[in-house]
Amino acid sequence: MRTLPGATFPLMSSEKAAEPGTGKPPMRDALVAAAFQLFLERGYEQTTIDDIVTLAGVGRRSFFRYFPSKEDVVFPDHERCLADMTAFLAAGTDDEEPVRRVCDAARLVLRMYAENPTFSVQRYRLTKQVPGLRAYELSVVWRYERALAEYLRRRFAARRDGTLQADVIAAAVVAAHNNALRSWLRSDGRGEASATVDHALAYVQSAFGGTPVPPAGEQPEDVVVVVSRRDAPLWRVVQEIESTLGRG
Amino acid sequence: MRTLPGATFPLMSSEKAAEPGTGKPPMRDALVAAAFQLFLERGYEQTTIDDIVTLAGVGRRSFFRYFPSKEDVVFPDHERCLADMTAFLAAGTDDEEPVRRVCDAARLVLRMYAENPTFSVQRYRLTKQVPGLRAYELSVVWRYERALAEYLRRRFAARRDGTLQADVIAAAVVAAHNNALRSWLRSDGRGEASATVDHALAYVQSAFGGTPVPPAGEQPEDVVVVVSRRDAPLWRVVQEIESTLGRG
DNA sequence: GTTCGCATGGCACTCAGTGCACTCCTAGGG
DNA sequence: CCCTAGGAGTGCACTGAGTGCCATGCGAAC
Helix, strand or coil: CCCCCHHHCCCCCCCCCCCCCCCCCHHHHHHHHHHHHHHHHHCCCCCCHHHHHHHHCCCHHHHHHHCCCCHHHHCCCHHHHHHHHHHHHHHCCCCCCHHHHHHHHHHHHHHHHHHCHHHHHHHHHHHHHCHHHHHHHHHHHHHHHHHHHHHHHHHCCCCCCHHHHHHHHHHHHHHHHHHHHHHHHHCCCCCCHHHHHHHHHHHHHHHHCCCCCCCCCCCCCCCCCCCCCCCCCHHHHHHHHHHHCCCC | CCCCCHHHCCCCCCCCCCCCCCCCCHHHHHHHHHHHHHHHHHCCCCCCHHHHHHHHCCCHHHHHHHCCCCHHHHCCCHHHHHHHHHHHHHHCCCCCCHHHHHHHHHHHHHHHHHHCHHHHHHHHHHHHHCHHHHHHHHHHHHHHHHHHHHHHHHHCCCCCCHHHHHHHHHHHHHHHHHHHHHHHHHCCCCCCHHHHHHHHHHHHHHHHCCCCCCCCCCCCCCCCCCCCCCCCCHHHHHHHHHHHCCCC
16 A cells, blocks of 8 residues: 655645635645545445545545545535536526526536546446445435526526426436436547537427527528327427427 | 333234235334434434434344345335336336326325325425435435336337437426425425326426327317417427417 | 644544344244 | 254444544744
């Protein structure tokens, strides 16, 4: 159980001290690096906190100073991302389409994943096979979903069944986002993540939202006529409308 | 720390021994009863496993024979309910409307809650204020959602974007169900739970499903004509279709 | 230099969860 | 009637996460 050589985590970084908010404390990064190295080498459950702090060359107590639990070290940036999303939603004006707004908020999360593809893929493989981490990830995702739902509840305050619609749409947005994100992660971060998630979110917008893609250049006909076979499923009808409007 | 009097948990029950599958082991029920008594008295985190087993009058090791973790004692019947749901989905035939089927599956869960209103309400209050239990509940709900999504994925195998639609619809169904369930739980289990959840699921069916309410008596017109103002939001158009079809 | 604040480290403790071995108690077979 | 096999329950010791408390050390301010 050797100690990580000092060069691996630059204590001589431009950030000289741990300043919460301004820059990342180097010790925090060192702990994340040491933890992931061990998690990938021997697995999450086979790695103890003592192993991590020994490799990082810091005291055991310091680990819990930066991460409230062992699971948290696997999701080191979600707290900040959640704050970003909350701020993004709070900054919106009331003349925006609510569903479009929450879809854009979801894209913030995707961007965070896409910023570090290799890290994201490693974490994905880890969470996929460790039940405890999967459970923890659920609680993280749940907080994003709640942020979206709270925003929609405010926007839908006047609607009948506003809270119901808010909860359902938030869940649908998160599910679509996660579907696209996972598909991207399974491909080892190759390909364009944003295109995948755009496609997934367009489906949700087509089911719930206002205008999914503002026509911009080409205006749809002033009058839309849809002829539907009796008993055709509603999604088929919606699909028909979309293609008629030139959004297919 | 007295011991629970023997009369509180009928050891003289008709089930004389612990027979997995046939009847509930009385010891399991005794542990649940003792646990909830203490959780309500002094809180979840303030209650240790030792407290529970002492009150139940059994050995500490026996607790973990029945419940793999402390959280599990709070959700003693979800494992069976999940099995029921899986069986229900597997028993369906392929000529049924898939969305309707998963909505019916969700109603199974509601029925389980509605069978023991007081227990469900107590548990709700507990999970609402204990973060650890909330997280655990998320993992339970996630398994329901996965069961629904897997079913829909099979049914949508031929569709383009089938897995996306399956994931999104499953999430929407679960969110609608939970919205209704929580509203019912907040009312202390008064009122008709099934009516609330029916209303919530109808919203999801109207957004995704085939015929939300089979017309039965009155058939919709064979040809549907919708005239829409330019730039009207899609949900407004859908609303129009719905009212035209007589589903409003 | 002294002092204050802060990041860190060390120590001891609680408690959840596990592996193992032991004791009953019961069923069944000779 | 005895002997045995298996399963339910139990006691014990151990690991490891997470916490509270206090000491230490270091840089900044005074």
